[in-house]
Amino acid sequence: MVSGPESQPGNQLQGRHRAAVVAGVGSWLPARVVTNHDLSAELDTSDEWIRSRTGIAQRHVIDEGMATSDLAVEAGFRALKSAGSSDVDAVVVATTTPDRPCPATAPDVAGRLGLGPVPAFDVAAVCSGFVYSLAVASGFIAAGIAERVLVIGADAYSTILDPQDRTTRAVFGDGAGAVVLRAGTADEEGALGPYDLGSDGSLADLITIPAGGSRQRSAPGQSVERADHYFQMQGKRVYRNAVAHMSQSARRVLASAGWSADTLDHVVAHQANQRILDAVAAELDVPGERVVSQIERVGNTSAASIPLALADAAASGTLRPGQRVLLTAFGGGLTWASTVLRWPDVTAVTS
Ligand code: UT7
Numbered sequence: 001m002v003s004g005p006e007s008q009p010g011n012q013l014q015g016r017h018r019a020a021v022v023a024g025v026g027s028w029l030p031a032r033v034v035t036n037h038d039l040s041a042e043l044d045t046s047d048e049w050i051r052s053r054t055g056i057a058q059r060h061v062i063d064e065g066m067a068t069s070d071l072a073v074e075a076g077f078r079a080l081k082s083a084g085s086s087d088v089d090a091v092v093v094a095t096t097t098p099d100r101p102c103p104a105t106a107p108d109v110a111g112r113l114g115l116g117p118v119p120a121f122d123v124a125a126v127c128s129g130f131v132y133s134l135a136v137a138s139g140f141i142a143a144g145i146a147e148r149v150l151v152i153g154a155d156a157y158s159t160i161l162d163p164q165d166r167t168t169r170a171v172f173g174d175g176a177g178a179v180v181l182r183a184g185t186a187d188e189e190g191a192l193g194p195y196d197l198g199s200d201g202s203l204a205d206l207i208t209i210p211a212g213g214s215r216q217r218s219a220p221g222q223s224v225e226r227a228d229h230y231f232q233m234q235g236k237r238v239y240r241n242a243v244a245h246m247s248q249s250a251r252r253v254l255a256s257a258g259w260s261a262d263t264l265d266h267v268v269a270h271q272a273n274q275r276i277l278d279a280v281a282a283e284l285d286v287p288g289e290r291v292v293s294q295i296e297r298v299g300n301t302s303a304a305s306i307p308l309a310l311a312d313a314a315a316s317g318t319l320r321p322g323q324r325v326l327l328t329a330f331g332g333g334l335t336w337a338s339t340v341l342r343w344p345d346v347t348a349v350t351s
């Protein structure tokens with residue numbers, strides 16, 4: 001599905017196309033760092049294997065007793081600070097690790113941020129969740145349902161990984177990033193869109209937590225395989241699909257925006273694996289140095305990876321106002337999602 005401010009019938013602002021515009025960006029990482037060497041002390045793995053297969057050197061992990069909402073509140077607070085206002089009329093949290101299966105995490109986050117009785121809900125699209133949430137929030141704004149939306153990507157995969165699974169333990173880390181979107185016009189710096197979103201449910205089993213939902217319940221007294229409570233990933237097949245879908249989705253959204261890949265200043269792709277980032281750059285024929293990468297320091301943080309990378313790149317001066325940026329994500333579902341923007345003049349607030 002391709003849609004965007006140009007194709008949406010929604011409200012008009014000052015006679016021009018109404019669009020969601022990035023007004024602030026923030027991120028937060030828990031203080032505790034787990035290095036590859038730490039992992040190799042407890043699992044049959046090595047710094048050399050993890051670095052060469054993924055580009056990851058360390059990941060941040062929450063302390064016992066913390067949950068995804070704690071990450072989301074910290075990142076949301078920083079995005080609001082970056083935007084210079086706590087005035088928002090909706091909150092969307094993208095996550096695969098909600099504090100609990102029910103209710104959603106977003107209302108709690110909105111309450112703890114003191115945002116009042118605003119609509120608040122979660123979006124479940126695994127590692128594509130943040131870009132899906134941008135699209136949802138853009139739709140709210142285009143339709144006039146909201147003027148300002150806080151969109152947070154927050155995940156605490158350390159809470160769902162099998163402690164004995166060296167592959168997923170090597171890849172995933174915890175963190176959160178967020179943006180504030182405001183109503184504006186499609187021709188402004190910071191305006192998001194068009195979007196390309198898609199899914200392939202026939203490959204749902206490639207990334208899954210089999211138990212705990214309505215198909216395989218985990219009520220007291222029911223026997224469930226221990227591994228079925230943990231996150232499971234068929235890495236090789238996920239890898240191939242990640243490269244293919246992010247590249248194809250990116251090409252579609254660029255075509256729809258009327259941008260050629262060689263005019264991109266930066267590609268901010270889901271930070272799944274450095275080799276995946278390199279392969280997407282090669283597929284798009286974009287020089288590797290234009291692909292933002294934070295993966296060495298934070299690993300794969302799922303729904304948090306794109307806003308964390310945006311906040312980090314903005315804070316370091318890599319992203320500069322007016323530059324053309326492509327966002328592309330891929331994750332369980334399978335799902336994928338891409339959009340573009342010209343980077344706005346915002347000051348990122350990071351931890
Ligand atoms: O965020 C959502 C999207 N997620 C992704 O995009 C992740 C995509 N997948 C990947 O990034 C890669 O597939 C992984 C990093 C997960 C795995 O890398 P790989 O190069 O595909 O390795 P593999 O799974 O094919 O495993 C190769 C070997 C196996 O040993 P054998 O069977 O060849 O003897 C694994 O058991 O490497 C072994 N292995 C490890 N060895 C040391 C797997 N994990 C580890 C490890 N340390 N941590």
